[in-house]
Amino acid sequence: MRLEARLAALAAAGETLHYGALARDLGLRMGELTAALESLMEEDAAQGRPFRAAVLSQRLSPDHLPAPGFFQKAAELGADVSDPAAFTADQRRRLAQCS
Template sequence: MTYQELAEVLALSPPRTIQRVAQALEALMREDAAKDRPFIAALVVSRQGAKLPAQGFFDLAVELGRFPADPSRHAEAYREEFRRAMAQRG
């Protein structure tokens, strides 16, 4: 699901719909990290590029100690987090 699709499902209207989605996902990431759960936010991706979350997802994942600081390892860490999130939901 993309950030835009999530905004539509939540019936958010402009302005700043994507910003509000991102802020909500960041709050969920903090909660998931505190409870040692997979990031549900990993299920939401940018519609641009390689179907990965926005940079803010990776920055916060590093800050929360879930992802390595080395950006070259982020895609691999993301794939594992996505797998864990899907397994928990599924």
């Protein structure tokens, strides 16, 4: 299953997945996954869509939030990430509605 399809399936199911698990599932190195996710975020921002990468979470995050790099990239793309939990919840809600 391709990255985009896997993220869409997670969003539709209202689920999250850890970065490492997704990398293993897709046979990617972490650096490859990160680069692909950043590219998707750029595409999402250009199209005015919610960030598909929001369905991923850090392995040790008690709140199931994405990694800091997600928020850094989102901010670079013009998103207000001053409240990471609220931003993530909004992105995930919007993704579920699009599915």
